[in-house]
Amino acid sequence: MSSLGKLTKARYLSSVFSLLIMLASVAIIVTNGFNWGLDFTGGIVTEVKLDPSIKAAQISQVLGHDSKQEVSVISAGEPGRWVLRYAKVDSGASADIQSVLAPLTDNVEVLNSSIVGPQIGQELAEQGGLALLAAMLCILGYLSFRFEWRLASGALLALFHDVIFVLAFFSLTQMEFNLTILAAVLAILGYSLNDSIVIADRVREVLIAKPKMAIDEICSSAVKATFSRTMVTSGTTLFTVAALWIMGGTPLQGFSIAMFLGIMIGTISSISVGTCLPEYLKVSAEHYKVEPISDAP
Structure with a gap:
């Protein structure tokens, strides 16, 4: 089996793993709820x-x-x-x-x-939810403009996967969920989106350059081409977050844990969910074919 074939198999296995994580995370959140901090409860x-x-x-x-x-x-x-x-x-x-x-x-x-008071806490919870929703909608709008919807859907599902995983961790451990954690979740959205866009942009380039190449090979070659870059950026960021976790003390512990988990799972989801879903939706070079504009009046 070629190196691209092995990478394709690894992508498929990781996508199944990511799907199981997402389903388990939703179940954990529904079952356990959150240990709301004073920012939300008063x-x-x-x-x-x-x-x-x-x-x-x-x-x-x-x-x-x-x-x-x-x-x-x-x-x-x-x-x-x-x-x-x-x-x-x-x-x-x-x-x-x-x-x-x-x-x-x-x-x-x-x-x-x-x-x-509890009323202020309720308003903070509602505003936090609206902030997450607004961020997701803005990201959806950008992705729809930047890419064809099949590639955009992979990046968006990867974002949802990362956020759900981090929220499930705090639900499972019952660590206090406060505004600092909410800020970390919003930061994770931006970081995970960066990885997904880099890989999706590479997929689009290969689709246009090699339209007859099989889509599974295109996605695997895109992951292979961006893998070293992804590892370097993720690794250096993880070192920074780890230092913040160790030296930041209790006030920044929750923020550091959320960022650490979000960066790790975001790297995995960008490779698995971000590439496998567009492949499943049959993205092809035809979707990026430039149509000539007619000169007829």
């Missing part, structure tokens, strides 16, 4: 000032032990100043923060405290 945001020597892990441990819930601790930009995000427990939450943090330091100053 809660309390409190800004405090403590001794600069106190670390975020110490604050998170003390607050988590007292409130029996995960408390987000984010640096406010200057030493000793922190933003605390947690679910509403009672009306005296601001005063409780001072007493809870007392074992760490006697100097606990509550600068401000505000409540994010």
Whole structure:
């Protein structure tokens, strides 16, 4: 078997694998739902000032032990100043923060405290969904203009596959889903689209240059021609995201995990779904044949 034949077989196997992943991901999301963060469910945001020597892990441990819930601790930009995000427990939450943090330091100053109501959280969820929908529609419009619909459908399905996979991971693990994760999902859309467009553009070039070549060989040769480029860009981006994951701390952990998974699965889907679906839909050189314009009035 030739190298293109082996690559074609690998593409077919990966496309079946991707289809199973997509179906399993949808089932997981429907079954488990999401562990919505305070951005969507509402809660309390409190800004405090403590001794600069106190670390975020110490604050998170003390607050988590007292409130029996995960408390987000984010640096406010200057030493000793922190933003605390947690679910509403009672009306005296601001005063409780001072007493809870007392074992760490006697100097606990509550600068401000505000409540994010469920109504605001619902609006954020709706706006986030609309943002995803708008992004997908814009991408669909661009792909329809840039490519013939058969190639465009492969790239669009690959995008849907990547987003569903990342969402299913957070649904399965029940990690907190907040606005940072939503931002990562939107970033994944753009990154995955880049890979799909590069491969689809190569498929189109070979279709026009070699119209009599079999479509499975065309798709495989396009993947082979762009494979090294895809590995280099994906690899360097993964190194960057991994560094962010390791050194970014808890506030950026969810974002880093979502990006890491999205880049990996996006590379696979661009090769499998992005090329196999147009092949299944019988894309051919005829669809890119330039028709002469008649000079007749």
